[in-house]
Structures are given as structure tokens and as C-alpha cells.
Amino acid sequence: MMNDLPTILKLLSEQAAASKDEEEGLEEEDEEEHGETLCGACGENYATYEFWICCDMCEKWFHGKCIITQARAEHIKQYKCPSCTNEKLNSLNRVIKAPFVSTFAQVIARCAVMETTTRDEQLQAPKELSENFSNERRIVYVLGGPGSGKGTQCSKIVQHFGFCHLNVGDLLQAEVESGSEYGKMIQDLKKEGKLVPSDVVGKLLQQAMERSNKKKFLIDGFPRNEENRVLAENVLKIEPDLVLFLDCSEGEMTRRLLNRNQGRVDDNIDTIKKRLKVYAESTLPVIDYYCTKGKVRKIDGEKSIDEVFQEVKGVLEELDKP
Ligand SMILES: Nc1ncnc2c1ncn2[C@@H]1O[C@H](COP(=O)(O)OP(=O)(O)O)[C@@H](O)[C@H]1O
Numbered sequence: 001m002m003n004d005l006p007t008i009l010k011l012l013s014e015q016a017a018a019s020k021d022e023e024e025g026l027e028e029e030d031e032e033e034h035g036e037t038l039c040g041a042c043g044e045n046y047a048t049y050e051f052w053i054c055c056d057m058c059e060k061w062f063h064g065k066c067i068i069t070q071a072r073a074e075h076i077k078q079y080k081c082p083s084c085t086n087e088k089l090n091s092l093n094r095v096i097k098a099p100f101v102s103t104f105a106q107v108i109a110r111c112a113v114m115e116t117t118t119r120d121e122q123l124q125a126p127k128e129l130s131e132n133f134s135n136e137r138r139i140v141y142v143l144g145g146p147g148s149g150k151g152t153q154c155s156k157i158v159q160h161f162g163f164c165h166l167n168v169g170d171l172l173q174a175e176v177e178s179g180s181e182y183g184k185m186i187q188d189l190k191k192e193g194k195l196v197p198s199d200v201v202g203k204l205l206q207q208a209m210e211r212s213n214k215k216k217f218l219i220d221g222f223p224r225n226e227e228n229r230v231l232a233e234n235v236l237k238i239e240p241d242l243v244l245f246l247d248c249s250e251g252e253m254t255r256r257l258l259n260r261n262q263g264r265v266d267d268n269i270d271t272i273k274k275r276l277k278v279y280a281e282s283t284l285p286v287i288d289y290y291c292t293k294g295k296v297r298k299i300d301g302e303k304s305i306d307e308v309f310q311e312v313k314g315v316l317e318e319l320d321k322p
């Protein structure tokens, strides 16, 4: 549910017709009705001419700007706030704990941290990310289109800087290979070049981070849309220190994917076109959002692998400086 924002026409006619006093009266009425309402995210007051949204589960109100864009809100039937989403994540966790346990044996092997995690620890339900853990973390998001070279550069970064590399595409693939109840859905979405629901991706990422025992994370290919970003910030409490953006043309990305030769179900021309569309429509706005926060380091991904890495190295060395 959203608050009734005045249309531009209504605003203009109100301004022309109503006296200043009447307008003040109307605002007071609105203030009286919502005066006590505070945003569930930032705790600030209701403002008449701002976009507000109400959680359909807990019925708390939020400033749109704190939670979700108005354009996106208009496309969803029911809005669920971050803490209600978190509850959903926890119940999801209870339901799919067993399949995830087997998946994470594979994930942990990928992160090369198997030796630090006993089988008993793997079987424990994931804990909330502790305060301490979240305070000391270093997080770098690696974003760019499909085939822009994210995975290639991440391998080099891991060798050079020793981050824990979490590739969300790999986490999803491990889930497919584990034969879990979510495997088929994930595989079907991947074939279609569509995004997997944020709560599933969020859960996989949260568990991988919890179990890695590492503090420096390279998160590759996530967040891919606004919903992922909001979930990362408000539910997983992940805030990147830096966003490495590998900028590459569609033509070059397509050529690379068609030559990748890894037997992937999504590296064919039809699916590539769909993935590029999802990237342009959903991921670029996320990159823009981090640009406004001054976190993006744009790298020319079109150059050779080593040239790209020279640029990436310079950026990450800057991050390590006190
Ligand atoms: N700078 C580059 N120049 C040429 N080929 C590249 C470059 N970076 C990556 N590749 C190749 O392009 C393909 C896609 O790279 P990859 O790292 O898997 O992309 P992403 O993880 O962004 O989908 C791989 O076959 C990789 O070897």
C-alpha cells in the first residue's frame, strides 16, 4: 500500500484555487492523520508530498527513499518490509536447511576454507551476522555485464590480495547440482536469463559468508537488481567499501560468452540477449546508485586480461591504504 501522492494536475489546480489558508488547513489535516507516523527505517516524520509505502505484513510505514523506488513499488502487488523479509528468510532457512547443508560443502570447498569448518559447524543453523564480524569486514562488489570478465579478474584478485571470492552464479549452480528442491527452479531461470528470487540468493550468500570465517569478501555478480541491493543493505547488512565496475560493450561480451566453452546452459545467443537486457534494465541502475555514493571504480573491461588487472590492482591497493 502506498500513500496517495497528489498528481501534478491536482497540485497545480490546488495551488490556483485554494487560498493559502485552506492549503495550510489541508496539510494540517494530513499532518493530524499521519503526524505520529515515523518511517520504520530512518525514524523520521511523515511528509505529505513524499512517497510513503506501507508493509502489507506488519503495516509499518516507510519513506520510499529509504526502502524502494516508487517505480518499482508500482509494479509489486504486496510490499514486504526488510524485517518481514528477514522473517521470511529465517523460515526459508528452516525449510531448506538440509539441502543447503550439502550445497555448502561444495561452496566451502570453492572458498578453500574447508579446513577451518568442521562437519558439526556446517550442520549448525546459520547464526545472525555478529556485530563484530560486520564491523571488521571489507566488502568489494564486482559488477559488470555477463562476460565482462568478473570471474577472470576475481581469480587474479584472490591470488594477489587473498579475498574470499563468492560468485553468486556459482553458489546457485552448486544448489542446482545438489539436487535440492530449488535446483530445478534455479536452472529454469538461468536458462531463461532471468534472475533468481532475492531471498534465495540472499540466503545462499549469507550462509557462505557466515561459514567462510573470512573478513575480506569479493562478491561477484551481486547485487543484480534494486531488490537484491535493498535486501543486502537492510537484511544481510552488507555495505560495499568499493564497487569494481567492469565496463564492456555488448558486442565484446557476446563474443566472449559464445567462446567461453564451459558447457553452460545460458551461454547461447538467445539467452545471452536476455541476460544483456536484464543487465541493462536491472543491474545498471544498481551501479548508478553506488555511483551516487561515490563507491564505483569504473574499469575499462574491453582491454586484455592483464591490462584490466593492472587497473584493478591499482584500485584495490588504494583500498588497503590506511
Ligand atoms: N579482458 C579479456 N579479454 C578477453 N577475454 C576475456 C577477458 N576477460 C575475460 N575473458 C574471457 O571471456 C569469457 C568470460 O569471462 P568471465 O570472467 O567468465 O566473465 P563473467 O564472470 O563476467 O561472466 C571467459 O572465457 C574469459 O576467459
Ligand SMILES: O=c1ccn([C@@H]2O[C@H](COP(=O)(O)OP(=O)(O)O)[C@@H](O)[C@H]2O)c(=O)[nH]1
Pocket (backbone or CB within 6 Å): 145, 146, 147, 150, 168, 169, 170, 172, 189, 190, 191, 193, 194, 195, 196, 197, 201, 220, 221, 222, 223, 224, 228, 266, 275
Ligand atoms: O545475483 C545473482 C547472480 C546470478 N543469478 C543467476 O545466475 C545466472 C548466471 O550468473 P553468473 O554470475 O554465473 O554469470 P554472468 O551472467 O555474470 O556471466 C544469471 O543469469 C541469473 O540467472 C541470479 O539470479 N542472481
